[in-house]
Amino acid sequence: xxxxxxxxxxxxxxxGGIAVQPSDSVExxxxxxxxxKSQYHPSRQRLSLxxxxxxxxxxxxAPGTRLAEYNLQEGQVLIFKDxxxxxxxxxxxxxxxFGPLMVYALLFYRRDIFYPAFRSKLQPQTLTQQLAFAFxxxxxxxxxxxxxxxxxxxxGTMPLRNLFKNCSYYWSFAAFVGYFLNHPLxxxxxxxxxxxxxxxxxxxxxxxxxxxxILASLRGSSSKGYQIPRGFLFEYVTCANYxxxxxxxxxxxISVQTLAVFIFIGAGGAQMCVWAQGKHRRLRKxxxxxxxxxxxxxxxxxxxxxx
Amino acid sequence: MGRTVxxxxxxAILETVHTATGLVRGLPYLAFLQWIGRANVLFILAKMPxxxxxxxxITMMAVWxxxxxxxxxxxxxxxxxxxxYLVTWLxxxxxxxxxxxxxxxxxVLIFLALPSIRSQQLLCVELPNSLNFSFDYHxxxxxALAVYIPVWLQLYLHVLRQRGAKLKSLSHSKIx
Numbered sequence: 001x002x003x004x005x006x007x008x009x010x011x012x013x014x015x016g017g018i019a020v021q022p023s024d025s026v027e028x029x030x031x032x033x034x035x036x037k038s039q040y041h042p043s044r045q046r047l048s049l050x051x052x053x054x055x056x057x058x059x060x061x062a063p064g065t066r067l068a069e070y071n072l073q074e075g076q077v078l079i080f081k082d083x084x085x086x087x088x089x090x091x092x093x094x095x096x097x098f099g100p101l102m103v104y105a106l107l108f109y110r111r112d113i114f115y116p117a118f119r120s121k122l123q124p125q126t127l128t129q130q131l132a133f134a135f136x137x138x139x140x141x142x143x144x145x146x147x148x149x150x151x152x153x154x155x156g157t158m159p160l161r162n163l164f165k166n167c168s169y170y171w172s173f174a175a176f177v178g179y180f181l182n183h184p185l186x187x188x189x190x191x192x193x194x195x196x197x198x199x200x201x202x203x204x205x206x207x208x209x210x211x212x213x214i215l216a217s218l219r220g221s222s223s224k225g226y227q228i229p230r231g232f233l234f235e236y237v238t239c240a241n242y243x244x245x246x247x248x249x250x251x252x253x254i255s256v257q258t259l260a261v262f263i264f265i266g267a268g269g270a271q272m273c274v275w276a277q278g279k280h281r282r283l284r285k286x287x288x289x290x291x292x293x294x295x296x297x298x299x300x301x302x303x304x305x306x307x
Numbered sequence: 308m309g310r311t312v313x314x315x316x317x318x319a320i321l322e323t324v325h326t327a328t329g330l331v332r333g334l335p336y337l338a339f340l341q342w343i344g345r346a347n348v349l350f351i352l353a354k355m356p357x358x359x360x361x362x363x364x365i366t367m368m369a370v371w372x373x374x375x376x377x378x379x380x381x382x383x384x385x386x387x388x389x390x391x392y393l394v395t396w397l398x399x400x401x402x403x404x405x406x407x408x409x410x411x412x413x414x415v416l417i418f419l420a421l422p423s424i425r426s427q428q429l430l431c432v433e434l435p436n437s438l439n440f441s442f443d444y445h446x447x448x449x450x451a452l453a454v455y456i457p458v459w460l461q462l463y464l465h466v467l468r469q470r471g472a473k474l475k476s477l478s479h480s481k482i483x
Binding site for chain 1: 434435436437438439440441
């Protein structure tokens with residue numbers, strides 16, 4: 001059958017439409033569209049049905065589904081939106097986490113470059129600074145490994161500008177934190193404080209890892225189907241993974257007693273709160289207890305006992 | 308007068324709160340940017356009595372006052388349900404001239420204050436200290452001046468876009 005493709009303003013995108021079979025997948029349709037309009041790689045196409053009365057936006061044709069699932073009629077109009085140049089999720093994650101590893105290592109190993117005033121009187125790093133370097137490296141290596149071996153992303157790609165935005169954030173903060181932690185005038189707190197706080201930080205890191213494993217297992221069955229997270233800390237907190245991350249960083253900040261780390265997790269935590277609120281709302285809306293769906297249990301959003 | 312301005316500009320943080328809670332339409336991020344920009348200038352001004360009679364600070368205060376005189380009556384009118392076209396038009400059109408003058412005055416003031424800030428070591432925190440943090444206000448302000456225009460442009464273009472949309476929708480309803 002033939003499907004017509006229009007932009008949101010009603011202009012026809014491909015003259016005469018595209019011929020498809022109901023058994024075709026959404027990707028097949030997108031590839032055909034690309035053959036007609038070569039500048040639109042499938043990952044930047046968003047095709048949706050026209051909005052039903054009362055809807056602001058029509059149902060999106062999700063990748064990984066068959067066209068038959070949308071009950072399409074002959075000559076039906078699909079609305080096309082160009083999502084702009086895209087980049088893979090894993091690619092973005094890799095570069096935004098690789099930067100901090102490099103930046104911090106540079107500051108650790110080449111203090112002569114970055115603290116020129118102290119070039120002639122550099123002492124070996126304190127034990128605390130070495131532990132901080134180890135923790136930082138461990139943390140971002142963990143993140144990279146999780147990107148490739150644990151996380152199951154909801155989308156394949158994101159807009160290209162996110163690559164630059166995210167990298168700017170992480171790399172700048174890496175320089176900001178790394179500058180103060182590796183400074184020749186860095187003053188460590190007592191070793192007892194460092195050891196105890198760092199131990200807790202590692203515990204929260206392991207907890208965070210377990211949370212990630214649980215989240216990854218949720219996406220096993222259906223491609224986009226959300227499920228209520230269960231088990232471990234998810235019984236009490238919707239975004240237990242964010243919670244563990246924040247707690248780990250706060251413990252690390254205490255272990256090195258450096259304001260810059262508190263500022264870093266303050267910024268990151270604030271962003272996570274925004275995401276957590278969205279996720280919590282989405283899950284509560286989806287699992288409303290009607291029509292046989294389970295009801296989303298009462299849980300903290302991200303940071304008990306306030307939020 | 309300084310204390311009054313400081314008090315009310317301080318209270319203006321509520322604008323950020325209002326947009327964040329949804330009481331008022333707008334982006335909390337932009338409201339916060341504007342607030343922090345002004346708070347910064349006022350902080351500097353408070354420490355620099357020699358600048359109080361400078362044309363730049365007088366201009367800046369006048370410009371801010373004008374802006375608020377046009378904004379708040381519009382907010383009040385909207386909340387009361389009536390919005391006379393003239394009030395709306397003024398509220399959205401006056402910023403076109405007022406905003407650039409204001410931002411220029413702010414930048415001039417910051418620039419003029421720089422030498423004094425350096426000699427006073429204002430807000431300067433040095434290493435080593437127990438929180439392992441250092442801050443150089445002088446350097447910070449230089450960086451701020453460098454990004455002042457691009458950041459302010461976001462606010463400016465936002466207001467212009469709002470104006471376009473608002474006046475367009477008003478003319479449509481007038482035609483109806």
